[in-house]
Amino acid sequence: MTETGDRRPLASRNTRWAQAIARRLVGMAITPNQISQASMAAAALAGLAFWLTSETQDGFRSLLFIAAALFCQMRLLCNLFDGMVAVEGGKGAPDGPFWNEFPDRIADLVIFVGAGYAIGLPALGFAAGAFAVLTAYVRELGRANGAPSDFSGPMAKQHRMAAITAAAVVSAFEGLWLGDGEVILVALVVVSLGAAFTALRRARRQTAWLKANATGK
Numbered sequence: 272m273t274e275t276g277d278r279r280p281l282a283s284r285n286t287r288w289a290q291a292i293a294r295r296l297v298g299m300a301i302t303p304n305q306i307s308q309a310s311m312a313a314a315a316l317a318g319l320a321f322w323l324t325s326e327t328q329d330g331f332r333s334l335l336f337i338a339a340a341l342f343c344q345m346r347l348l349c350n351l352f353d354g355m356v357a358v359e360g361g362k363g364a365p366d367g368p369f370w371n372e373f374p375d376r377i378a379d380l381v382i383f384v385g386a387g388y389a390i391g392l393p394a395l396g397f398a399a400g401a402f403a404v405l406t407a408y409v410r411e412l413g414r415a416n417g418a419p420s421d422f423s424g425p426m427a428k429q430h431r432m433a434a435i436t437a438a439a440v441v442s443a444f445e446g447l448w449l450g451d452g453e454v455i456l457v458a459l460v461v462v463s464l465g466a467a468f469t470a471l472r473r474a475r476r477q478t479a480w481l482k483a484n485a486t487g488k
Contacts (some may be wrong), residue, residue, distance in 0.1 A: 318385025
């Protein structure tokens, strides 16, 4: 998966519970690529749960929002453990770099598009997904140009997932104030604008790095 020294900084990676689970996974017949692929399945289930909320009401609708939140977090756990099993566990594969990035792009799209359909605004979901993919594209473009990977926010992957997860949990109780998708709407707008700003910020930092290093030569 991701190379040591060029990984997203995650405090959870150093926690005892994460290290214990990672050690257990290393001892099992599970590859990092399979964990990465599982993140796509979790994201697909999250997107499906979001979409189904538009077809249901009351208690079951609330359960679907909670399920969407849990699957979003499961996606993040897969993202955490695939790298730990690959790097710390020494089980990385030659095609690991592909599976490190590709599932994340699929996950962003299906989750946010599903959330967009949940409130009858698929275009907004597509916008959030597109800007999320753009942030990753700018980061990978920087790597291709020799710059360090830029994981800066304000709407990096973990921030996007935190926003949509919180929105899903709050939406599970929107019946208490007779809400109808307003929380998801706000979350998608925040993610869209935040991800767009993040992409521009990373692009500016990247071009500044390239100019500085060209001058140094």
